[in-house]
Amino acid sequence: MHSSLWLSALLVVPLLGSIVALLARGKTGLSYAVAVVSASIEMALGVVIFFLYNSHVKGAQTFDFATRHVLSAPFGLAYDVALDGISLFMVELTAIVVLLALLGGRDKRREPSFVAWLLILTSLTMGSFVAHDLLEFFVFFELTLVPCYFIITGWGGKEANKAALKFFIYTFSASAFLLIGILYLGFAHQHQVGGSLTFAYGVLASTAMTHATAIWLFTGFAIAFGVKAPIWPLHTWSPLTYAEAPTAGSIELSALLAKLGSYGLLRFAVGLFPLALADVRPVMLTLAVIGILWGSILACTAKDLKRFVAYSSLAQMGFITLGVVSGSKIATVGAVLLMFNHGILTIGFFLIIGFLEQRRASYQIADLQGLQGPAPVLAGVFTIVMLGSIGLPGLSGFVSEYLILIGTFAVHAWWGVVGATGVLAAAVYLLWAYQRVFQGRAVGANATIPDATTKERWVLVPIVVLIVALGVFPRPVLDRISPSVQQLIEHVAPAGLNK
Amino acid sequence: MLATASITLPSIHYLAILPVMILVGTSLVLIFLTSLTRNKVSQFVATSITCAASLAVLVVTYFQWRNLDSSGASTTIAHAIVLDGFSVVATATVAISMLMATLVAHDWAIRERVVGAEYQILALAASAGAVLMTQANDLVVVFLGLEILSLGLYVLVAFDRHRANSGEAALKYFLLGGFASAIFIYGAALVYGATGSTNLTTISYFLGSNVLLHPGLLYAGGALLIVGFGFKVAAVPFHLWSPDVYEGAPTPVTGFMASIVKVGAFAAFVRVVISALGTQSETWRPILWVLVVLTAVVGASLGLVQRDAKRILAYSSINHAGFILLGIWAGSVRGVSSTLFYLITYAPTVVATFAIVTLVGGNGDEKHSIDAYRGLARRQPWLGASLAVLLLSQLGAPLTTGFYAKYSVLAAAIDVGGTPIALIALLSAAIAAVFYLRWSTSLYAEDHLDVARVVVPRATGVVIGVGVAMTLLFGIWPGPLATLSQHATLLFNP
Numbered sequence: 002m003h004s005s006l007w008l009s010a011l012l013v014v015p016l017l018g019s020i021v022a023l024l025a026r027g028k029t030g031l032s033y034a035v036a037v038v039s040a041s042i043e044m045a046l047g048v049v050i051f052f053l054y055n056s057h058v059k060g061a062q063t064f065d066f067a068t069r070h071v072l073s074a075p076f077g078l079a080y081d082v083a084l085d086g087i088s089l090f091m092v093e094l095t096a097i098v099v100l101l102a103l104l105g106g107r108d109k110r111r112e113p114s115f116v117a118w119l120l121i122l123t124s125l126t127m128g129s130f131v132a133h134d135l136l137e138f139f140v141f142f143e144l145t146l147v148p149c150y151f152i153i154t155g156w157g158g159k160e161a162n163k164a165a166l167k168f169f170i171y172t173f174s175a176s177a178f179l180l181i182g183i184l185y186l187g188f189a190h191q192h193q194v195g196g197s198l199t200f201a202y203g204v205l206a207s208t209a210m211t212h213a214t215a216i217w218l219f220t221g222f223a224i225a226f227g228v229k230a231p232i233w234p235l236h237t238w239s240p241l242t243y244a245e246a247p248t249a250g251s252i253e254l255s256a257l258l259a260k261l262g263s264y265g266l267l268r269f270a271v272g273l274f275p276l277a278l279a280d281v282r283p284v285m286l287t288l289a290v291i292g293i294l295w296g297s298i299l300a301c302t303a304k305d306l307k308r309f310v311a312y313s314s315l316a317q318m319g320f321i322t323l324g325v326v327s328g329s330k331i332a333t334v335g336a337v338l339l340m341f342n343h344g345i346l347t348i349g350f351f352l353i354i355g356f357l358e359q360r361r362a363s364y365q366i367a368d369l370q371g372l373q374g375p376a377p378v379l380a381g382v383f384t385i386v387m388l389g390s391i392g393l394p395g396l397s398g399f400v401s402e403y404l405i406l407i408g409t410f411a412v413h414a415w416w417g418v419v420g421a422t423g424v425l426a427a428a429v430y431l432l433w434a435y436q437r438v439f440q441g442r443a444v445g446a447n448a449t450i451p452d453a454t455t456k457e458r459w460v461l462v463p464i465v466v467l468i469v470a471l472g473v474f475p476r477p478v479l480d481r482i483s484p485s486v487q488q489l490i491e492h493v494a495p496a497g498l499n500k
Numbered sequence: 501m502l503a504t505a506s507i508t509l510p511s512i513h514y515l516a517i518l519p520v521m522i523l524v525g526t527s528l529v530l531i532f533l534t535s536l537t538r539n540k541v542s543q544f545v546a547t548s549i550t551c552a553a554s555l556a557v558l559v560v561t562y563f564q565w566r567n568l569d570s571s572g573a574s575t576t577i578a579h580a581i582v583l584d585g586f587s588v589v590a591t592a593t594v595a596i597s598m599l600m601a602t603l604v605a606h607d608w609a610i611r612e613r614v615v616g617a618e619y620q621i622l623a624l625a626a627s628a629g630a631v632l633m634t635q636a637n638d639l640v641v642v643f644l645g646l647e648i649l650s651l652g653l654y655v656l657v658a659f660d661r662h663r664a665n666s667g668e669a670a671l672k673y674f675l676l677g678g679f680a681s682a683i684f685i686y687g688a689a690l691v692y693g694a695t696g697s698t699n700l701t702t703i704s705y706f707l708g709s710n711v712l713l714h715p716g717l718l719y720a721g722g723a724l725l726i727v728g729f730g731f732k733v734a735a736v737p738f739h740l741w742s743p744d745v746y747e748g749a750p751t752p753v754t755g756f757m758a759s760i761v762k763v764g765a766f767a768a769f770v771r772v773v774i775s776a777l778g779t780q781s782e783t784w785r786p787i788l789w790v791l792v793v794l795t796a797v798v799g800a801s802l803g804l805v806q807r808d809a810k811r812i813l814a815y816s817s818i819n820h821a822g823f824i825l826l827g828i829w830a831g832s833v834r835g836v837s838s839t840l841f842y843l844i845t846y847a848p849t850v851v852a853t854f855a856i857v858t859l860v861g862g863n864g865d866e867k868h869s870i871d872a873y874r875g876l877a878r879r880q881p882w883l884g885a886s887l888a889v890l891l892l893s894q895l896g897a898p899l900t901t902g903f904y905a906k907y908s909v910l911a912a913a914i915d916v917g918g919t920p921i922a923l924i925a926l927l928s929a930a931i932a933a934v935f936y937l938r939w940s941t942s943l944y945a946e947d948h949l950d951v952a953r954v955v956v957p958r959a960t961g962v963v964i965g966v967g968v969a970m971t972l973l974f975g976i977w978p979g980p981l982a983t984l985s986q987h988a989t990l991l992f993n994p
Contacts, residue, residue, distance in 0.1 A: 072979055073978055073979035073982045075837070075983060076904065076979075076982050078979070139898075141898075143898050144897065144899060147892065150937070162941055165937075166934065166938070169933065170933060170934060170937075174927060177923060178923070180907075180910070181914065181919060181922055181923045181926060184922070185914050185919055188911070188914050
């Protein structure tokens with residue numbers, strides 16, 4: 002077992018960074034530098050943890066770096082962190098997203114507070130992913146709303162206030178179900194075994210409950226995570242919010258915070274209520290498939306690029322949900338991998354959209370045309386990200402979608418079949434969008450846009466590298482995810498389903 | 501003959517009633533000072549004396565707590581007054597709110613040129629009433645406390661003699677408050693008729709050892725008591741006075757009222773329904789269930805359409821009253837301690853919020869439209885951020901005390917099987933989130949940058965700082981307060 006200080010460092014470094022960034026606000030650019038440095042330290046910590054992580058710690062299932070300190074016994078409040086193969090990649094994703102969002106989505110208006118909010122958000126997201134206690138997870142999960150809210154209202158577009166309010170209220174109301182569910186579970190456990198109130202994940206997993214109770218709790222959890230993810234039909238906040246948020250905000254929301262939803266669904270809803278999942282699985286699978294198709298259709302109709310990515314994310318989140326609820330180990334591994342891959346792909350999309358927006362002051366598809374002539378590098382990177390998203394063999398999206406579909410097909414064939422049409426639909430809407438934006442004849446302002454600058458190219462390099470590397474050589478990643486998923490699935494599907 | 505007819509005086513435990521004596525005594529001293537000295541007692545002297553009295557009460561509560569640890573909870577003056585953990589912590593909360601509100605009122609009085617010691621005299625008396633309510637173990641003493649508290653407040657609400665609607669609000673408050681008091685005392689009389697006593701312990705003992713063949717009288721009495729308390733804490737449907745009075749009263753008085761009335765009235769409410777009528781919980785819990793749902797939901801929904809900061813806070817406090825009632829509804833040890841935790845954390849937050857509203861109100865105490873707050877955080881980052889934190893705390897965001905306050909009452913409700921009511925209450929908080937967020941967003945608006953800065957006098961600044969610090973400190977580290985309120989409830993009498 003490695004020291005839990007590594008995980009604590011993940012929480013503390015960005016917090017310290019945000020304080021220093023605020024203190025350094027007197028000098029132009031200094032707080033930005035501070036933020037980049039702390040995000041780089043965070044990234045370095047992420048790399049170290051990636052190599053240190055050991056999935057075979059005795060008696061800790063596949064968790065490593067674990068510790069637990071009770072903060073308030075009457076409230077059952079504890080600081081409890083641990084990392085397994087699933088949260089490991091969420092942590093890595095967080096570190097990557099923040100660094101790239103800072104580098105590529107720089108916003109010079111009131112920069113000190115902007116980077117401070119971004120770093121605080123990082124710390125809270127890290128906290129959510131490493132939390133090993135339900136109440137602690139809830140605190141982090143809920144708190145992420147505050148920096149998001151202020152980032153959107155402070156640096157967003159014209160309708161940012163409305164978008165942020167909609168986002169906050171949607172998520173806040175949905176998480177009411179989560180909090181009540183968590184409390185119910187904690188007290189059910191306390192009433193069964195006595196002792197003090199606790200919300201420790203490992204302890205609550207053994208709570209005995211009736212079928213009906215499990216279904217209610219699963220539903221409550223699924224609502225909260227379904228809004229965050231978003232899962233159809235709880236997605237209606239997302240297009241407006243993604244469109245109005247600043248580039249860095251959109252990246253954080255779709256690449257990172259959406260994963261809080263799917264991660265929570267897997268870890269807490271699926272992990273704690275396996276009995277309920279068996280009953281509601283057809284419903285969840287259907288919602289996932291509808292999400293895939295609905296998102297694809299809307300992506301075809303989107304008039305601006307940000308909404309386009311929002312809808313395509315809905316489709317991708319449908320794939321993730323499909324894998325998470327399928328109960329198949331292979332599909333679940335694929336879903337975890339897709340959470341990571343989709344994060345990387347989304348950063349790519351939003352960075353390029355951000356670059357285009359800087360040049361043309363618009364992200365309306367109608368305003369853009371023929372950009373591959375004046376900006377071949379941007380067009381090329383967009384192509385790679387797009388092909389990764391479509392699921393071209395050799396690129397990252399292929400591996401994860403393939404695993405999800407083949408796993409789902411083995412246990413729930415029809416949903417797998419319908420889901421697979423989503424891959425085709427993705428090719429349609431992505432290629433069509435590419436045609437409209439990058440092909441054709443560039444006239445007027447479109448003809449003269451500058452191509453990616455050196456700095457922008459360097460920001461895009463890691464994305465391209467990750468997309469290719471994970472497509473060609475996903476083994477190191479899969480090796481780390483599989484044991485943890487196995488652990489979770491064994492609990493979920495005791496007999497016969499582990500195909 | 502005469503020699504045998506002596507009156508036996510009940511024994512008095514002076515430590516128990518020392519806080520009330522200090523507050524009333526200081527109030528009397530100030531009255532004498534104002535009438536004996538030829539010149540007006542200076543504002544500074546009156547404020548200092550009042551602050552000293554609040555601090556003295558705080559010190560006394562410390563010794564009371566020590567006393568409790570060694571000898572346990574006790575009653576005194578013919579069992580009419582109780583000294584237990586609950587009363588001590590509630591008294592300390594009143595003292596802290598009193599201290600903070602006095603400092604805010606000091607700066608306000610200078611600004612509005614209503615100097616003199618009258619405000620402090622009335623505030624001290626009202627606090628004495630609130631403290632008495634937290635300690636009352638007899639329906640008559642509860643009533644006594646309620647009246648002392650209310651009479652002081654009626655005058656304080658009318659205190660801004662330069663503004664007509666201050667007087668209007670006071671009249672409204674006085675009429676409805678007097679009405680509520682009458683209902684309360686009638687309820688007390690009916691309960692006395694049903695049980696033969698006004699003492700809470702005796703009532704509880706009587707109801708525990710007898711079966712009432714005709715409980716109608718008791719039910720009617722209990723219902724009237726709940727209506728009386730419902731008026732005082734502004735529970736829906738008895739809330740109609742509250743937005744008008746909050747709006748009309750001088751702003752520091754509103755803050756004072758919002759904090760200490762809640763503490764006093766809820767403390768007495770807990771004692772009456774849980775100590776005295778605990779055996780009848782199947783009867784009153786359904787009533788409270790309806791009250792909680794109405795109070796939480798109506799408070800949050802009506803707050804959505806308000807454009808005036810003080811009215812928003814009035815509806816916000818109605819929503820909070822719903823949550824506090826939820827703790828009482830739970831009726832368990834956890835329920836009582838969560839109610840106490842809520843009161844401890846809510847009182848300083850609300851005083852500090854009204855302190856900022858007082859400052860923004862400006863000369864004449866009139867700029868309370870929500871538009872007056874546009875861009876405040878851009879012009880004055882510290883003041884704006886403080887208000888944002890206080891609003892987020894009332895919204896229930898984690899890392900502020902507001903989150904743990906809500907968390908603790910929800911936990912208490914779910915512990916006793918109240919999952920649906922807890923969910924309804926929490927969803928009402930999501931509705932209320934809309935107006936807190938709209939307000940905090942307008943703080944960061946980028947227009948109105950040329951509006952004059954809000955003057956922050958030193959004393960008020962300190963109060964705001966303390967309120968924000970407590971909100972954040974105990975929001976990050978709620979352990980001590982959680983333990984304190986749990987410990988206090990374990991020392992609950994009986």
